[in-house]
Amino acid sequence: MKVLIIGAAGMVGRKLTGALLSQGRVGSRDISQLTLADVVPPEFGAGTTPVNAQSFDLSAPGAAARLVGERPDVIFHLAAIVSGEAEADFEKGYRINLDGTRHLLEAIRLESATEPYCPRLVFTSSIAVFGEPLPADIPDEFPLTPLTSYGTQKAIGELLLADYSRRGFVDGIGIRLPTIVVRPGKPNKAASGFFSGIIREPLAGMEAVLPVSTSVRHWFASPRAAVSFLLHAATLDTTSLGQRRSLTMPGLAATVGDEIEALRRMAGDKAAAFIRHEPDPVISRIVAGWPQGFVARRAEQLGFVAETSFDEIIRAHIEDELGGSLG
Amino acid sequence: MKVLIIGAAGMVGRKLTGALLSQGRVGSRDISQLTLADVVPPEFGAGTTPVNAQSFDLSAPGAAARLVGERPDVIFHLAAIVSGEAEADFEKGYRINLDGTRHLLEAIRLESATEPYCPRLVFTSSIAVFGEPLPADIPDEFPLTPLTSYGTQKAIGELLLADYSRRGFVDGIGIRLPTIVVRPGKPNKAASGFFSGIIREPLAGMEAVLPVSTSVRHWFASPRAAVSFLLHAATLDTTSLGQRRSLTMPGLAATVGDEIEALRRMAGDKAAAFIRHEPDPVISRIVAGWPQGFVARRAEQLGFVAETSFDEIIRAHIEDELGGSLG
Numbered sequence: 001m002k003v004l005i006i007g008a009a010g011m012v013g014r015k016l017t018g019a020l021l022s023q024g025r026v027g028s029r030d031i032s033q034l035t036l037a038d039v040v041p042p043e044f045g046a047g048t049t050p051v052n053a054q055s056f057d058l059s060a061p062g063a064a065a066r067l068v069g070e071r072p073d074v075i076f077h078l079a080a081i082v083s084g085e086a087e088a089d090f091e092k093g094y095r096i097n098l099d100g101t102r103h104l105l106e107a108i109r110l111e112s113a114t115e116p117y118c119p120r121l122v123f124t125s126s127i128a129v130f131g132e133p134l135p136a137d138i139p140d141e142f143p144l145t146p147l148t149s150y151g152t153q154k155a156i157g158e159l160l161l162a163d164y165s166r167r168g169f170v171d172g173i174g175i176r177l178p179t180i181v182v183r184p185g186k187p188n189k190a191a192s193g194f195f196s197g198i199i200r201e202p203l204a205g206m207e208a209v210l211p212v213s214t215s216v217r218h219w220f221a222s223p224r225a226a227v228s229f230l231l232h233a234a235t236l237d238t239t240s241l242g243q244r245r246s247l248t249m250p251g252l253a254a255t256v257g258d259e260i261e262a263l264r265r266m267a268g269d270k271a272a273a274f275i276r277h278e279p280d281p282v283i284s285r286i287v288a289g290w291p292q293g294f295v296a297r298r299a300e301q302l303g304f305v306a307e308t309s310f311d312e313i314i315r316a317h318i319e320d321e322l323g324g325s326l327g
Numbered sequence: 328m329k330v331l332i333i334g335a336a337g338m339v340g341r342k343l344t345g346a347l348l349s350q351g352r353v354g355s356r357d358i359s360q361l362t363l364a365d366v367v368p369p370e371f372g373a374g375t376t377p378v379n380a381q382s383f384d385l386s387a388p389g390a391a392a393r394l395v396g397e398r399p400d401v402i403f404h405l406a407a408i409v410s411g412e413a414e415a416d417f418e419k420g421y422r423i424n425l426d427g428t429r430h431l432l433e434a435i436r437l438e439s440a441t442e443p444y445c446p447r448l449v450f451t452s453s454i455a456v457f458g459e460p461l462p463a464d465i466p467d468e469f470p471l472t473p474l475t476s477y478g479t480q481k482a483i484g485e486l487l488l489a490d491y492s493r494r495g496f497v498d499g500i501g502i503r504l505p506t507i508v509v510r511p512g513k514p515n516k517a518a519s520g521f522f523s524g525i526i527r528e529p530l531a532g533m534e535a536v537l538p539v540s541t542s543v544r545h546w547f548a549s550p551r552a553a554v555s556f557l558l559h560a561a562t563l564d565t566t567s568l569g570q571r572r573s574l575t576m577p578g579l580a581a582t583v584g585d586e587i588e589a590l591r592r593m594a595g596d597k598a599a600a601f602i603r604h605e606p607d608p609v610i611s612r613i614v615a616g617w618p619q620g621f622v623a624r625r626a627e628q629l630g631f632v633a634e635t636s637f638d639e640i641i642r643a644h645i646e647d648e649l650g651g652s653l654g
Contacts, residue, residue: 090494109417131570143470145489147570152490156483162472163479167417243458243474 001026002033004072006058006104007079009038011183012124015227016076021047026074027235037067038079058100064107071111074120074234077104083128084190086150097153105160109169121161122233123174125246127219127291129155136217137293140248147289158246165238165245173233174246175299178221178306182317191286195220198256199263199314202274203326211280214257217292221251221306222316229304236302244298250306252313253293262310266318267326328353329360331399333385333431334406336365338510339451342554343403348374353401354562364394365406385427391434398438401447401561404431410455411517413477424480432487436496448488449560450501452573454546454618456482463544464620467575474616485573492565492572500560501573502626505548505633509644518613522547525583526590526641529601530653538607541584544619548578548633549643556631563629571625577633579640580620589637593645594653 003026007013017036021044025031031049036042037056044051057063058079068075079100080086086093101123111117130138131147144155154176161172183196187208194211195218201208221229229249238245264272296304307313318326330353334340344363348371352358358376363369364383371378384390385406395402406427407413413420428450438444457465458474471482488499510523514535521538522545528535548556556576565572591599623631634640645653 141470143468144486145571146486147493149490149494152486155486159471159473159479159482159486163476166474167476244472 001029001031001073002035002070003031003074003076004035004037004067004070005042005076005078006037006056006067007077008036008042008053009040010078011185012177012180012223012226012230013038013042013076013078015223016078016230017042017044019227019231021045021049021051024049026231029073033070035067035070035072058103059095061103064100064103065110068104068107068111071117072119074122075104075108076122076230076234077101078124080124080154081150082190083148083150086153087148090149093149093153097150098156101153101157102160105164105170109164112169118168118171120234120238121170121172122230123157123161123172123246124230125154125158125174125176126151127176127178127248127294129158129176130291132289134291137253137295138248138291139295140298162243162245166243171238172245173236173238173241175229175233176246176248177226177229178219178249178251180223180226181220181313182321183223184317184321191283194283195256195259198259198275199317202263202271203267203314203318203322205274207274207276210256210275210277211283212256212287213279213284214260215255216287217253217255218287219251219253219291219293220310220313221249222313224316224320225251225306232304240302247299247302247304248294248296250296250300250304251294252307252310254310258310262314265311266314328356328358328400329362329397330358330401330403331362331364331394331397332369332403332405333364333383333394334404335363335369335380336367337405338512339504339507339550339553339557340365340369340403340405342550343405343557344369344371346554346558348372348376348378351376353558356400360397362394362397362399385430386422388430391427391430392437395431395434395438398444399446401449402431402435403449403557403561404428405451407451407481408477409517410475410477413480414475417476420476420480424477425483428480428484429487432491432497436491439496445495445498447561447565448497448499449557450484450488450499450573451557452481452485452501452503453478454503454505454575454621456485456503457618459616461618464580464622465575465618466622467625489570489572493570498565499572500563500565500568502556502560502631503573503575504553504556505546505576505578507550507553508547508640509648510550511644511648518610521610522583522586525586525602526644529590529598530594530641530645530649532601534601534603537583537602537604538610539583539614540606540611541587542582543614544580544582545614546578546580546618546620547637547640548576549640551643551647552578552633559631567629574626574629574631575621575623577623577627577631578621579634579637581637585637589641592638593641
């Protein structure tokens with residue numbers, strides 16, 4: 001089968017690429033061709049699967065049609081302008097996150113004009129489709145009331161995915177990812193960055209700043225869980241989804257205090273001592289509007305599995321990023 | 328103040344035009360200019376308010392900018408490809424109902440680039456944003472899961488309206504209209520047409536076909552109520568809406584049996600005898616997926632008022648369309 005990853009150069013895209021190349025298959029079907037597309041040509045490791053990496057502008061007319069013309073059986077659409085940038089650059093956010101998604105859907109629809117074509121499309125949505133007032137644990141059937149342009153664009157993507165799937169143009173599934181921790185790499189300026197930073201930096205013997213209260217509760221899964229969601233979504237029997245094509249992924253509802261206690265258990269008081277509490281009212285206010293937790297029953301019943309403790313999330317980071325032990 | 332109606336040639340648009348010309352004002356402010364736009368130049372009655380009627384293609388680039396360049400203070404956006412046509416012609420539905428709405432919002436946003444501009448935009452949404460499984464009475468906070476392309480396009484319009492309002496580009500309010508009865512004019516082929524037909528035709532001494540069971544329950548308001556919703560939405564203090572800019576309008580939950588009993592009370596057994604029951608499995612199946620009723624608490628608390636009995640709805644039809652009495 002042919003597989004296409006749009007947005008393959010991002011953190012989740014790189015990990016998905018790695019998993020596909022190491023398995024050589026999706027479900028029970030061998031991958032004959034893996035195409036990696038992103039603004040910059042994605043990098044990838046060695047393997048036996050033929051890989052075609054290319055630079056690609058999702059907002060350019062015709063660009064999606066060129067990729068879709070290869071008739072991939074499974075398309076992972078991970079490309080997006082992230083929350084902060086979509087808020088800062090209104091036009092760019094709509095151009096990539098809304099128009100880009102629509103170009104892709106239209107390219108798929110028009111590709112079927114010559115001969116039947118209905119690929120599986122796995123679309124990464126986000127818990128940013130939800131906005132306050134929110135219950136502490138958000139059920140599967142809850143209105144989408146995004147409070148950012150990014151969340152609005154993702155919610156519109158979910159609606160389009162459902163309509164194009166209902167019409168038989170695509171076999172779509174949208175997965176709303178939890179906040180992914182522990183993100184590897186350098187600290188970034190995302191408002192959510194500290195959730196990873198207070199684990200990642202102490203494990204590397206570096207100081208991390210905590211800008212919010214330890215009572216802040218949020219919804220998490222590891223990068224490894226995120227990849228498992230994508231792979232499961234690529235092979236799931238979508239008839240069980242009915243018309244509701246987007247799912248809140250399972251995750252772990254945990255407080256910052258829970259994070260710190262898990263770090264202490266895994267790496268001792270010395271690691272936890274690297275966390276410096278420096279309250280930031282701006283970040284605290286942003287984070288206060290975020291979802292605290294979900295009851296992701298539909299996704300669980302469909303076989304999606306996430307971590308059930310922060311210890312597991314830290315262990316995944318140690319195994320996948322730090323060579324398996326705390327050197 | 329300047330007022331613009333987009334989609335002024337439709338049934339609700341014509342009635343809104345009539346109300347504005349007869350009042351000469353919106354709320355307490357006199358109308359200095361009324362612009363009527365539609366695919367065909369809208370007709371209008373005589374009056375003292377200056378009227379500018381023009382033909383207009385909402386999907387044509389630049390067309391919205393031309394209308395918005397006049398800097399109307401209130402814009403009523405009623406234009407849409409209706410449900411059946413948006414389902415039959417996928418591209419046309421998206422071009423008018425999604426791209427058209429976006430062109431309008433973008434024209435408004437870009438108009439403020441030169442000097443501040445933030446008009447009130449009243450957007451007519453629809454109860455078609457909801458799709459089964461649905462409770463018998465749908466609360467204000469219920470997920471939008473449209474099962475038609477039309478409903479999808481309206482739900483996307485609501486999301487865009489909220490985001491553009493949140494960003495301060497427009498002062499938007501979306502109103503989800505109930506099914507409007509009694510529609511004046513000739514029978515049409517809409518699946519919902521019989522709800523009006525079984526009142527309108529018997530009152531005119533003509534036979535009407537009822538294709539569904541008398542136990543079918545649905546959500547109604549008169550054309551007169553629809554105009555009152557639009558006018559109230561144009562003057563409402565939108566700060567009370569918070570981020571949730573779209574509202575389910577109040578209406579009357581009634582069965583087809585309730586309709587027929589009201590007809591009997593208003594016009595006698597002879598009128599009711601003009602209804603011929605001829606079950607149509609296709610229409611019955613379509614209608615079975617529609618909302619049966621709502622609890623429109625938010626809109627009621629904000630002062631929107633609909634009829635509370637089918638007798639009132641029939642009386643509005645007799646007064647507004649039949650000269651006030653059953654000749």
